[in-house]
Amino acid sequence: MLVAACLAGDRRAFDQLVDAYQSKLFNAAYRVTGSTADAMDATQGAFVKAYEKLRTFDQSRCFFSWIYRIALNEALSIVDRRRNLSELSGDACGGGDPEQACEATEAGDHIQKALMALPEDQRTVLVLRHFHGLSYHEIGEVVGVGEKTVKSRLFEARRTMRVLMLRQGFTP
Amino acid sequence: MNEERFEDRVWEQIDGTLDAEGRAELEAYLEAHPEARARQEAIRALSRKLARIEEVPPPEALRTRIAAALRKTRHPSTSDASLLDRLRNLVAPNFLRRSGVLSAEQGSAEQVDLRGRGRWQTMSAKRTGVVVGLAAVVVVAIVAIGYFSVHRPPAPAENAAGATGAAQRYRAEQIKEGDVRLDLKGEEGLDDAIFAVLTDEQKLDMLDRMDAGRRQKFLAAIAMDDAKWNGMDRRMKMAWLGRLDADGVKACCAAAQIDPADFERRKIDQRADLLDRMDAGRKQKFFGAVNVTDASFATMDRRKRIDLLGRLDADGRKAFRANVQFTEADLQAMPVDQRAEMINRMDAGRKQKFFGAIAMDEAKWNGMDRRKKVDWLSRLDADGVKAFCASAQISPADFDRRKIDQRVDMLDRMDAGRKQKFFGAVNVDEAKYAAMDRRQQADLLNRLDADGRADLFGQVAFERLALRRMDVAQQAAVWERMSEAARKDALARLNLSDDQFNRMNTAQRADLVGRACLE
Numbered sequence: 229m230l231v232a233a234c235l236a237g238d239r240r241a242f243d244q245l246v247d248a249y250q251s252k253l254f255n256a257a258y259r260v261t262g263s264t265a266d267a268m269d270a271t272q273g274a275f276v277k278a279y280e281k282l283r284t285f286d287q288s289r290c291f292f293s294w295i296y297r298i299a300l301n302e303a304l305s306i307v308d309r310r311r312n313l314s315e316l317s318g319d320a321c322g323g324g325d326p327e328q329a330c331e332a333t334e335a336g337d338h339i340q341k342a343l344m345a346l347p348e349d350q351r352t353v354l355v356l357r358h359f360h361g362l363s364y365h366e367i368g369e370v371v372g373v374g375e376k377t378v379k380s381r382l383f384e385a386r387r388t389m390r391v392l393m394l395r396q397g398f399t400p
Numbered sequence: 401m402n403e404e405r406f407e408d409r410v411w412e413q414i415d416g417t418l419d420a421e422g423r424a425e426l427e428a429y430l431e432a433h434p435e436a437r438a439r440q441e442a443i444r445a446l447s448r449k450l451a452r453i454e455e456v457p458p459p460e461a462l463r464t465r466i467a468a469a470l471r472k473t474r475h476p477s478t479s480d481a482s483l484l485d486r487l488r489n490l491v492a493p494n495f496l497r498r499s500g501v502l503s504a505e506q507g508s509a510e511q512v513d514l515r516g517r518g519r520w521q522t523m524s525a526k527r528t529g530v531v532v533g534l535a536a537v538v539v540v541a542i543v544a545i546g547y548f549s550v551h552r553p554p555a556p557a558e559n560a561a562g563a564t565g566a567a568q569r570y571r572a573e574q575i576k577e578g579d580v581r582l583d584l585k586g587e588e589g590l591d592d593a594i595f596a597v598l599t600d601e602q603k604l605d606m607l608d609r610m611d612a613g614r615r616q617k618f619l620a621a622i623a624m625d626d627a628k629w630n631g632m633d634r635r636m637k638m639a640w641l642g643r644l645d646a647d648g649v650k651a652c653c654a655a656a657q658i659d660p661a662d663f664e665r666r667k668i669d670q671r672a673d674l675l676d677r678m679d680a681g682r683k684q685k686f687f688g689a690v691n692v693t694d695a696s697f698a699t700m701d702r703r704k705r706i707d708l709l710g711r712l713d714a715d716g717r718k719a720f721r722a723n724v725q726f727t728e729a730d731l732q733a734m735p736v737d738q739r740a741e742m743i744n745r746m747d748a749g750r751k752q753k754f755f756g757a758i759a760m761d762e763a764k765w766n767g768m769d770r771r772k773k774v775d776w777l778s779r780l781d782a783d784g785v786k787a788f789c790a791s792a793q794i795s796p797a798d799f800d801r802r803k804i805d806q807r808v809d810m811l812d813r814m815d816a817g818r819k820q821k822f823f824g825a826v827n828v829d830e831a832k833y834a835a836m837d838r839r840q841q842a843d844l845l846n847r848l849d850a851d852g853r854a855d856l857f858g859q860v861a862f863e864r865l866a867l868r869r870m871d872v873a874q875q876a877a878v879w880e881r882m883s884e885a886a887r888k889d890a891l892a893r894l895n896l897s898d899d900q901f902n903r904m905n906t907a908q909r910a911d912l913v914g915r916a917c918l919e
Contacts, residue, residue, distance in 0.1 A: 235476060246466055254458035268462050276469045280642075282476040283710065309661050339453060358450035364417075383408045390407075390446055 231287055246275055253299040259355040260303040262344040270306055274299035293369040304348050342392040350385035353378055401429045406436060410443045595717045597742045600706045606724040607705060614723035621719030623691040626683050637672045643711040651689035655682040739842035758847040759827040762819050769911045773808045779847045787825035791818040875910035890916040
């Protein structure tokens with residue numbers, strides 16, 4: 229309804245969409261990028277892209293899945309760029325930056341550290357499942373893969389996560 | 401079952417997706433490997449830990465940043481506020497309020513349920529209270545002024561004489577105001593109303609129906625080249641670049657030798673600079689990659705064609721309208737809501753023109769030939785019939801019993817007073833229009849005769865336009881200027897002999913020259 233209102237000319241309708249989804253998108257982006265600054269960029273970029281492409285949105289589908297997908301793509305693009313830049317600069321940490329590691333440590337967030345060590349596709353499904361409670365089907369819609377693939381990536385991510393946390397000396 | 405599979409089963413159990421077979425398998429494994437229970441518990445603990453992770457509140461600055469970024473981005477709808485501002489003084493807001501489109505409270509969004517099956521469209525108003533009926537349902541196809549001769553008009557609208565059979569080709573889905581993009585130059589958007597009203601399906605159908613010549617014209621009109629680019633102002637350049645699709649972006653990056661991430665990082669005016677700085681060769685390569693040719697159009701699937709239409713600027717939409725053929729069948733196939741919407745989007749001036757085109761008075765009636773009188777009377781709606789019966793002092797049953805030419809005779813015989821009363825009852829003005837329901841509004845389009853419809857949808861060939869500017873004597877005199885061969889040809893098409901023509905009076909010859917043009 230808000231999408232229809234926005235397309236019909238109600239600028240405030242999109243403001244309501246931003247209010248409704250800002251936090252969720254920011255968190256998804258944060259868990260994927262591991263950085264507050266990058267998460268802000270990704271969230272802002274996602275809303276701008278969604279606004280620009282709103283006419284292309286199929287209103288019979290779930291808006292949340294659609295905008296989530298945009299946000300995750302923004303976040304993953306940032307991660308890719310950061311990795312490319314760190315490769316160019318000879319950063320041996322493989323994409324993690326000190327600020328990011330610092331954030332994770334300060335927050336005592338072993339989870340976030342382990343998340344950042346996951347491959348992006350596994351990280352994404354794990355974030356969507358455990359931090360946003362999406363079903364396999366919903367995750368599939370967001371990520372653009374089938375449920376089987378979601379399940380397979382999720383299970384792989386969980387296995388890796390457990391190993392990484394054990395290595396960190398974390399016992400829940 | 402190995403350890404990996406065991407872990408997967410535990411996760412499935414936590415997710416609630418473990419089926420009976422899986423449960424049995426898991427239990428059996430735990431029975432056989434009691435030490436595995438510790439691992440099961442560790443996995444459950446991790447799941448609980450993940451579930452307890454709190455949301456990180458976004459920084460306060462984020463909301464401000466998003467708002468600022470959106471302000472710089474063009475609204476995806478057609479109800480562009482800046483256009484509303486510009487047109488505010490041209491539209492009578494009171495009319496729109498009376499019509500129910502605009503609520504009495506300024507700035508409130510009014511839901512106009514046009515289909516009765518759910519929300520279809522919302523029109524919203526600025527606080528200062530003007531919802532602009534986006535105007536101009538004009539589809540232009542005017543032939544250049546030159547030597548006038550009576551020829552068959554090029555590609556006349558099908559069923560220009562006004563057949564009412566509906567093509568039923570369209571299942572119109574929602575019509576969204578957001579389908580119209582308003583070009584930054586602004587006022588050209590006035591003519592976008594018909595584009596806005598058409599659904600993707602309808603536009604696509606019209607695009608597919610374009611003959612090769614028209615399609616070439618259209619594609620050429622939307623193509624970009626160095627000269628055109630250099631002639632554009634900065635806003636137009638930015639708007640054009642902003643409409644590039646993913647393939648266009650790729651082509652731009654290839655020509656500019658930058659990567660897509662770099663492209664994304666640049667603001668739109670920086671991208672315009674990038675293109676400005678390209679040498680002619682690279683620019684040509686880029687434009688060549690983004691322009692649509694006949695060959696590339698032929699390979700486009702439905703989605704790409706819709707996307708192409710969605711990316712047209714004002715000039716592109718003009719080119720589309722100039723080359724499509726909006727036919728009687730198209731009009732009849734439109735659902736009520738869409739037809740009513742077409743009228744609603746006219747600005748005040750054009751609406752007046754439309755009402756004028758369907759209005760009748762004694763002078764106009766007396767100037768019409770019998771065929772036109774029959775045509776006009778046959779288009780009366782139920783209220784019109786009631787008004788006729790009241791003026792003619794007959795019952796509706798009596799009206800129904802009479803044939804159409806008898807009804808014409810009755811109207812001919814009415815005294816001036818009764819005629820005026822009747823015409824006054826059937827003519828529409830803004831107040832009457834505002835009080836109409838959707839169906840009545842949509843039906844107004846049916847009151848237009850062939851000429852009126854052709855004018856409305858812009859498919860008026862030069863010859864027809866020129867004729868309409870002539871008085872009866874001038875029209876009749878057209879026959880005198882024709883060559884012998886042209887006259888013979890025209891009469892043959894009209895199935896008339898020389899003898900029959902020679903016995904005609906001025907008015908009849910004038911009417912004939914119109915038919916020779918149109919048929």
